[in-house]
Amino acid sequence: MTQKQIARELGLAVSTVSRALTGQPHVGEATRKAVLAAAERHGYRPNAVARALRRRETRMIGVVVPDMLNHFYAACTTVLQESFEDHGYGMLLAVTGNDPQRERTALARLRDAQVEGVVLVPSATPRSTGPLDLPVVEMIRTSGRTQVDTVQCAEHETAAEAIGHLASLGHRRIAVIAGEPEFSTTRERVAGARAALAGLGLPPARVLTRDHTRAWGTEAMRQLVTGEEPPTAVFAASSELALGALHEAQRLGIGIPGRLSLAALGNTDWFDVCRPPVTACAQPLAEVGMISAQILLSRLAGARRSPSHIRVSGRLVVRGTTSAPGARRDGDRPREASGASADGPANSPTGGLG
């Protein structure tokens, strides 16, 4: 069903039909009603492709993320999607797997599709693409491009907070497990941790860097714990790393937090249900998505100000994997301490059931 067909049916010109349909003035009341009725009757819907070509606006936004399986990006993307939808924009999603090549082709395709703006989590910091001549917001990570809006977590401060927490418990030998050094996030987390240690007058951390896989968390933990002078506390710079590290510590029979404290940057659903629950810095994912959307939408609305560089702070959630060094017992919080393992209902606060 097209405007042309409606026009023919009613003996009108397509231009008149178009005006009636788009609610413009200068259309006779009777004509308007007739057009609307015909449209309704035939279930007419404007062809967005034709409209986009003519108006030169697609009302589409491209979103480029490394990985939708990562809760980190899934959370931001969900908020983006909702914001865009609320403002009448559709979302074209591309996934890069952190591959700069895929990122380039994704951006090229989005540009071909005439998206009006892009939210991008850049794969690597040395920028992998030239300028895009359309509004871009870099989210979470940054490519070092300066003429672009960026919305990031306060990685530096958050890492410092985690280190501060461990230090305040009395730890002095604190190690860091981190991900890909080419990500801005990794570099900032490591820098934040180092700065915090220096500020506290503690010895520099041993930093193990590679990637954000669970396997690396496992491997790094093994290295730390079997090396000389093993640390009394580990800061894992992502939840995946913490997962691998925790797993390995448990496999090696190293009591956490009794023998080793573990703090993560990046929170997850299961951190408060696993045993012991994991102390972690919760990142403000929803806010990051929300603000990214707002900035991009304001650009699309024509805002001309110079690039914004936003940092959103997370907060530390102290759970059961951190305690003073050398403590023999685990540090589970009272109401979560029972039931999960051999200590059974004996020390259960509620007594449980037969």
Added chain:
Amino acid sequence: MTQKQIARELGLAVSTVSRALTGQPHVGEATRKAVLAAAERHGYRPNAVARALRRRETRMIGVVVPDMLNHFYAACTTVLQESFEDHGYGMLLAVTGNDPQRERTALARLRDAQVEGVVLVPSATPRSTGPLDLPVVEMIRTSGRTQVDTVQCAEHETAAEAIGHLASLGHRRIAVIAGEPEFSTTRERVAGARAALAGLGLPPARVLTRDHTRAWGTEAMRQLVTGEEPPTAVFAASSELALGALHEAQRLGIGIPGRLSLAALGNTDWFDVCRPPVTACAQPLAEVGMISAQILLSRLAGARRSPSHIRVSGRLVVRGTTSAPGARRDGDRPREASGASADGPANSPTGGLG
């Protein structure tokens, strides 16, 4: 940069430029080279919107899912995205939050955008929308529409397998916690569990149904365990429900699996790292996504066969939350039993470190 501009620059007709650019025959070698060179020089890229309008194909596919934060859908969507990308299709993503109203508007918008096909996880079983007159694949859930391809997990069989596992350990009082009764998945899981019990000659299960939230998992577990004749085993029909249920059991000091066994339908990252690790049926999410994409792509390629209704089987992963009823000790597997709690390194297989 448009074909028109290239044509003007080279003193050619746009039709010639178009033919050269699209690699059609009947273009002089010299002309072709000149066009390609000019295109390269100016960084020409075809306008996909114009091309779509003219060719009447957008090379876009719509994907409509309830929630990207749910690993369940995120996993399928990731595979879809990759398959579509490999075949030159872009993906337009819409999220419904299981709201039929949002689903309707999402589908309307996708149709307006002239997507060539849709992969849909329907919100509710009584179909919420009329036919779409374009290829649709219903994934994971089904709306009851019969003239549509469907790709689902073998929910019935998988639930039965979980029940069979619990029964084989000796459980006779098995309860079920399930999600939204209007989802086809929920109904099939419950039916599968019931059928399995009946087939084994066991008493019918107590079935608590509401939604897939963690809160409901918690609440349902509380009801089961504080009621008369509490079950010795619980089958939670999703990982979120299992999470809530496990949490609540732990809070109440009920030893798992010593006092109560728990099996989940739906696997998650943290199931093998939490204490005890959770016995669960892993669903074939990647396969479901892959097959959905294949079917849709074959339809787009013109396949005319009658609707396919595919079922993909999952597999049960036995971990630490299930054991024979009445067992006093927890049933963690040896290599994962240590370190997490007060039992410390004493029974650690590796001895651990100082």
Added chain:
DNA sequence: CTGAAAGCGCTTACAG
């Protein structure tokens, strides 16, 4: 081999 023309479906000055 190349060009002029028509058209995808819609919008928008420009006349009347």
Added chain:
DNA sequence: CTGAAAGCGCTTACAG
């Protein structure tokens, strides 16, 4: 208020 015309950028018969 309404219509005829041009055009968004591209493609594709149809002539030459």
